[in-house]
Amino acid sequence: xxxxxxSLERCLERHVPLAELREVKRILYGSSARELNLPAAxxxxxxEKDFELQGYGFEAAVEQLRTPHIVRVGLIQNKIPLPTxxxxxxxxxxxxxxxxxxxxxxxxxxxxxxxxQEAWTMxxxxxxxxxxxxxEFAESAEEGQTTKFCQKLxxxxxxxxxSPILERDDVHGGTLWNTAVVISNxxxxxxxxxKNHIPRVGDFNESTYYxxxxxxxxxxxxxxxxxxxxxxFGRHHPLNWLMYSxxxxxxxxxxxxxxGELSESMWPIEARNAAIANHCFTxxxxxxxxxxxxxxxxxxxxxxxxxxxxxxxxxxYVAAPDGSRTPGLSRTQDGLxxxxxxLNLCRQVSDKWNFKMTGRYEMYAEELAKAIQPDFTPNIxxx
Ligand SMILES: NC(=O)NCCC(=O)O
Numbered sequence: 502x503x504x505x506x507x508s509l510e511r512c513l514e515r516h517v518p519l520a521e522l523r524e525v526k527r528i529l530y531g532s533s534a535r536e537l538n539l540p541a542a543x544x545x546x547x548x549e550k551d552f553e554l555q556g557y558g559f560e561a562a563v564e565q566l567r568t569p570h571i572v573r574v575g576l577i578q579n580k581i582p583l584p585t586x587x588x589x590x591x592x593x594x595x596x597x598x599x600x601x602x603x604x605x606x607x608x609x610x611x612x613x614x615x616x617x618q619e620a621w622t623m624x625x626x627x628x629x630x631x632x633x634x635x636x637e638f639a640e641s642a643e644e645g646q647t648t649k650f651c652q653k654l655x656x657x658x659x660x661x662x663x664s665p666i667l668e669r670d671d672v673h674g675g676t677l678w679n680t681a682v683v684i685s686n687x688x689x690x691x692x693x694x695x696k697n698h699i700p701r702v703g704d705f706n707e708s709t710y711y712x713x714x715x716x717x718x719x720x721x722x723x724x725x726x727x728x729x730x731x732x733x734f735g736r737h738h739p740l741n742w743l744m745y746s747x748x749x750x751x752x753x754x755x756x757x758x759x760x761g762e763l764s765e766s767m768w769p770i771e772a773r774n775a776a777i778a779n780h781c782f783t784x785x786x787x788x789x790x791x792x793x794x795x796x797x798x799x800x801x802x803x804x805x806x807x808x809x810x811x812x813x814x815x816x817x818y819v820a821a822p823d824g825s826r827t828p829g830l831s832r833t834q835d836g837l838x839x840x841x842x843x844l845n846l847c848r849q850v851s852d853k854w855n856f857k858m859t860g861r862y863e864m865y866a867e868e869l870a871k872a873i874q875p876d877f878t879p880n881i882x883x884x
Contacts, residue, residue: 508816510828531825534559537841543609550602552579553836556610557819557827559782561843570844572725574752574782575612577603578817579835580790585624589637593622597650603837608658610839613686613725616663616786619733619756620679622647623667624792628704628810631796636710639669642682642693656688661723663730665756667710668693677711681730681756683721694719696732697741703763704800704810705734718744726751726844733757736771736785739778746779751844755785760811768816769829776820780851782842789815789835822850 506512517525526533537556547554561569582595600617607615619625623638640647651662661684668680679696695714699707718741720729729745729752736742736755745753755772759765772785790813797806816829819840830836851857871877 507833508829508831531823534825534827537839539610539839543606546606546609547837552603553831553834554606555830556839558841559821559825559843559846561846561849564845567845570726571841572614572844573610573612573839573841574784575607575615576784576786576817576819576838577615577617578786578789578815578830579618581624581792585626585792586795589634593638596622601654604654604658607837607839608660612660612839614661614723614728616754616756616784617665618786618788619665619758620667621665625758625788625810626794627707627710629794629796629798630706630709636677639667639677641671642668642680643690648682648684648690651684652688655684655686659686661686661725663754665732678714679707679711679732681732686724691721692719694730696735698734698738700734706800718748720745720748720750729753731755733759742775742779746781750781751847752782752784755783757785757787758813759787761814762811765814773820773826776822777824778856780822780847780856782822783820786817787815788813789833822847
């Protein structure tokens with residue numbers, strides 16, 4: 502998949518006549534998110550450190566009995582700074598350094614909750630099916646060096662940090678998991694959540710390393726709002742989003758690693774649809790660039806052995822419960838997307854559309870309970 506197209510929005514801005522651009526954007530993106538006036542120091546730091554910085558705000562109506570519930574989230578997308586055959590410790594250190602400099606800018610922008618991309622401390626090497634050195638990137642969610650690093654960031658910047666890592670759970674036999682650690686702005690580990698759906702598509706050979714998550718759909722009550730983390734492949738599963746929402750999530754992060762050839766046309770739809778269907782905000786984050794591996798690999802699909810998984814197209818964005826969304830970050834560059842949201846919008850949209858009230862959960866629950874039985878017969882009526 503070609504990397505040349507920097508972003509869909511830039512392409513539209515360049516080619517759609519100005520007189521029609523507003524209407525085109527309204528149809529594509531809904532009511533337009535207002536551009537945030539970000540501090541000059543942040544803008545120049547972004548330029549100096551070579552990452553894109555964008556900021557948008559979503560509005561809600563003023564209410565009489567509730568004050569606005571404003572929160573700023575930061576989404577970070579990035580390339581891996583070092584080649585995949587560099588020493589493991591050096592790769593982790595380089596990623597920590599890169600993220601630290603972007604988080605510094607997020608702090609200047611007043612971000613309250615920041616989320617990194619899926620398995621952010623490593624290349625997305627699961628395509629190779631090799632165990633070493635990739636399993637060496639796994640760390641304890643509670644005690645690992647990355648969690649300690651994030652705790653420092655959280656405390657320093659009074660910021661909740663969502664840190665998706667490859668977890669090694671030594672309490673349960675050293676098993677591996679695809680996990681997001683949620684660190685409170687106090688610096689303490691609030692908890693962790695695990696990827697519920699493991700892909701078995703193309704070169705996404707993750708099932709070689711870890712199993713489906715076993716922690717359900719936890720929602721984390723933070724000082725800034727109730728957040729949940731639906732890791733990558735979970736975004737294809739509407740019921741996965743639903744369960745976080747049922748548990749009260751106001752913002753659902755979707756840290757991902759996905760490639761153009763496979764999913765780029767689905768990307769703008771899935772997290773956005775989840776925001777609409779569940780009356781909440783969703784934050785889709787994807788990594789950037791192509792990651793090369795020394796040893797060629799295949800995935801039993803007839804393709805010649807190859808050295809990379811494909812092109813990670815970035816394009817991170819935030820969607821609101823009213824169906825509007827921010828433009829995406831670029832397809833080609835590291836970036837920080839800052840989104841300011843009034844969480845009151847969740848209930849306002851819920852009161853308008855009533856999906857929670859019109860959803861027939863009791864009927865679905867009953868029918869699903871039957872559908873998973875071995876003696877299930879589908880309800881098909883024939884002539
Ligand atoms: N990381 C991951 O689960 N990727 C699978 C591909 C996709 O969901 O687009």
